[in-house]
Amino acid sequence: MTAILEAPPAALPVVRRPDGGLPPPPRPTGGDDGDDRDPEPRRPLLDNARLATIFLIAAETMLFAGLISGFLVLRFAAAVWPPPLQPRLPIAVTGVNTLVLLASSVAVAAAVRALSRGPASRVITRLKVAAALGATFLVVQGYEWARLIGFGLTASSGAYGGTFYTLIGAHALHVVGALAWLTIALVFVQSGRFRPERSGGLRACALYWHFVVGLWPILYVAVYLL
Amino acid sequence: MSATTVHGHAAHAEHEHHDLGFIRTYVFSTDHKMIAKQFLFLGLFMLIIGGALALVVRWQLAWPETPVPGLSLILTETGGIIEPPHYNMAFTMHATIMIFFVVMPILVGSFGNFLIPLQIGARDMAFPTLNMLSFWTTFSAGLIILAGFFVPGGHAAAGWTSYAPLSSVTAYTGVNWGQNLWCISLFIMGVGSMMGSINYITTIINMRAPGMSLFRMPLALWSLFITAILLLLALPVLTSAAAMLLFDRTLGTNWFNPSQGGEPLLWQHLFWYFGHPEVYILILPAMGIASEVLPVFCRKPIFGYHAMAFSMIGIAFLSWVVYGHHMFVSGMNPTLGLTFTITTMIIAVPSAIKTFNWLGTLWGGRITFPPPMLFALGFVSMFVIGGLSGIFMASTPVDIYIQDTYFIVAHIHYVVFGGSIMGAFAAIYFWFPKMFGRLTNNALGHVHFWLTIVAFNVTFFPMHIIGVGGQMRRIYNPLQYEFLQHQQHWNVIMTVGAIVLGFSQIIFAVNFLWSLFKGAKAPTNPWNANTLEWSAPSPPPHLNWGPKIPTVYRGPYEYSAPESKDDFLPQWQPATTGAPAGRH
Known part of the structure; x- marks a missing residue:
């Protein structure tokens, strides 16, 4: 048969x-x-770490697909958006912050490129720059959140506040997680654990970082600009 | 396998166990076989709780508002009488526990962990530590779901589907932390299952033994591979919905609150977008198990190996585009309803291909009937009934009539009990010798099967009848409705069936525990099967094989092959005759 x-x-x-x-x-x-x-x-075509990270990214994509589609349903059902008498989201500051996050992805990519050529110190510097940019993004986001709460936008401010804090908070948590992973990878590079020929772990971390960064412009457009 | 290899093995295994100590060997083990056993025991323990809740529900339906024997010890203030809040809690938690903490841990957690490395010829999973974390995450989720029974206000009571706003507004059910813990538990369970599925997929793609091409994999592996992909992509959607529900309940967000711009239907969409792939997550591993067991006890190759694999892939793809058939009465556009009717009817085609292939495997086989085969046959026959009743409901006009009646309860139980649980029993009887190194008792297995299959049908078949007769699911007391009173005798018969069904599982428990300690020592290959796990000692030691992992020379179903002097030709055995193995 x-x-x-x-x-x-x-x-x-x-x-x-x-x-x-x-x-x-x-x-x-x-x-x-x-x-x-x-x-x-x-x-194998791809080492275990990178393969697993690709599947992790697939799962995370579905998580955010759920959140973003939920948001879009509520957003387009509303007659007026943002609702009247609610604070407006800081579009300009967050736009600049988006560039900061995108720059961190460039730094991570440069660090991965430096793995195969150039001294290890260059990898370390570039990873440090990326981590610093990621941390800056988080600090600015935190500051803006604090300001928004001060203006009276809370999680219970209708569909507007609830969706904003759920989506942006979920992404912020992912940046925290990715930053922790990047820091661990940085420590490993410093201790010499990732040699160029055995760098699957670092490459997997870079992949995840690119995912978390790449997700942000989508959220920025959906939540801040639409 | 040569004697020296076996020796090398034992010495190696002893060495490992000596090194690791009790905690690392039995509790925080990274060995896939130990994790498989942990998942199995978790699932079987939860099965007792889920089963007890089902009996509570059944008692109330047969003899409403009479004291349940023994329940007065727990419900002291009512003297054992089930009140409406208890009843809502019982059916909600029965389904939640059975789906997330019985079928998934046993079929996916336990047999996934046990079979994947052994059947592909790997020493362990790709990420053993992640594997351990996956179990303990699931275990924590199990503890949290059990903790819900002890919080003030009782456990979640909005049905396992937890439709908003019934679930999102505390005042509607009076349940406060129970529903919150339900969300938290499923959230954590989702994380654990994501770890597991990533591990399964990576292992199957990257860790196969030399010669184990994708189309030489046993169908159980195909089913687990596809299940892992479905889990990976479906559960995060539930995770997002559970987070929204939890935030609505605790942080005051308004995802599902229409008065503040939310949308209750959003929950149904997200839930069923997860929920329909989920039912295939529950049934696909059982399909794989049946495809393993049937050829062994027919001594025939599986009929249509490629068709079996591709129909599972087809089911997996289609499972994403049928979810709307759960929502025909939600006010969706009739054109969309028609689309979902058609996709749902199409998904019956690959399922039917599988069924006919199982029958084709049986045709002309030299069939023997040990317990695993009985349960595999039970699976095939009960799945046919459950599958056919599913096609009834795919049709919108029929569905509108039987929506939310006992007809759907009958359908889900024929698929999940008659399908998944029968498959789980087949798997336990089939792989028990490999898992624990001992044989189970054949006579007890037969008694268990016949009591189970008869009591199962007595319990669940009449549900079709009373469902069409109009009995709604989740009602507290059918006697309150005049038009249901004439079929109350069916409720009594079903409850008697359920009690027999529940108590006949004691036979299984006795057999399981007795065989665990006192069963006859199992040989390496007790069923004369072909797949790689039967080349490892029973039970397989740490790292499964001796110094060399097996090499795969052929597909997994070469039973009664003419080139072999036995009636089976294992995957790991090189062709020694020099004759080309071309019997086609």
Whole structure:
């Protein structure tokens, strides 16, 4: 039955396997009975850390898809948005802050590029710059939150306040998490644990950082500008 | 396997156990087999609680407002009589516990952990520490869900679907921290399951033994792989919804509060966007297990291996576009309803392909009936009933009539009990020798099966009848409605069935515990099966195999292959005759 879906391997000359000396066999074709030879070991396309991070990003994307679609439903059901008598969101400051966060992603990318060429100190400097930019973003966001609460925008201020704090807070928590991961990676680089040829952990961290940064412009447009 | 390998093994295993000590071996273990056992015990413990809650519900429906025997010890102030808040809590928590803390830990947590490394030929998961964290996160979520029974106001009582605003406004159910803990628990469970699914997917993609191509994987692995992808993408949506609900209840946000610009229907959309892939998360591993067990006890290759794998992939894709069939009466646009009707009917096609392939596997086989095979056959037959009643509900006009009646309760139980739990029992009986190194008692297994399948049908089949007769789900007392009184005898029959069903699980518990300590020592390959886990000793030591992991030479279902002198040809056995293994 399987033969219908997948042709059996073409009839190859079958040799009794001697003790070594055969040329390396072709990759197993899979499906059904192969021929009489030892398959070669598997060579993964991507290391475990990066592969797992890609799946983590997929899950996080679904989390934010849930939050953002919830927000859009409420946003477009409202007759007037932002609702009257509510503080306006700080578009300009947050716009600049968006650039700060994007710059941190550039620094992380530069650090990963410096892994294979240049001294380790360059990687460390660039990671430090990225972490500092990320921390700056968080501080500015925190300051703006404090100001907004002072103006009277709280989580219970209708759909407007609730969605704002849920979405932006969820992203801020992710930046905190990514920053912690980046700091750990930085410590590992400083202690010499990531050599250029074994840098999957750092590359995975960079991937996650890019995700958290890349998410922000979407949230900025949806929550602040729309 | 040569004797020297086995020796190397044992010495190695002893060494490991000596090194790790009790805590690292049995509690905070990173060994996938120990974590699998932990998930299994968690699931079986929760099964007792979830089952007891079901009996409480059934008692109330058969003999409303009479004292439940033994319950007076817990409900002292009412003398064991179930009052409406207790009843709401019981059916809500029965479903929540069964779905999130019984079926998912046993099928995905336990058998996922146990089978993935053993069947792909890996020594452990890709991330053993993450694996341990995943269990303890799930365990914490379990503790939190149990803590909800002890808080003032009682546990969540808005149904397992927790529709807003019933769930989001405390005054509607009178439940305060119970519902909050429900949200927190599912949130944490979501994090734990995300860790697990990332680990499963990475392991299956990257850690397969030499020669284990994707289309040489046993179908159980295919099912777990697809389940992990569904879990990965579906649970975060529930996590986001649970966070919104929790914030609505505690921080005063207004996600689901229409008076402040919120939208109650948003909860239904988010919940069912998760919820429908979730039901396939519950059933796919059981499908995989049945596909493993049937060929072994038919001594035949699985019928249509590729069709089986692709139909699971098809089910996984379609599961994202059918969720609206839960919401036909929510006031959705009829055109959209029609779309969901059509997609739901399409998803029956890959399910039917699987069913016919199981029948094709049975056809002409030399069938034997040990307990795992009985439960696998129970799974196939009960799943057919549950699947067919699902097609009834896919059709909007029929669904509007039977929406929220006992017909849907019958459907979900035929799929989740008749499907997932039967699959779980098949898996436990089948892999118990490998997991614990001992054989289970055959006679007790037979008694357990026959009592279970008969009592199951007595309990759940009449639900179709009273559902079409108009009995609504979640009602407290059917006798309050004149038009339901004439079918009350069915409620009594179903409750008697449920009590028999519940107590016949004692036979399983006795068999399980007795075999755990006193069962006959299991050989390496007690069922003469082909897949890689049967090449490791029973139970497999730490790191599963000796110095060398097995190499895979063929697909997993070469039973009664003409080129083999036995009636099975294991995946790890090189072809020694020199004859091409081309029997096609």
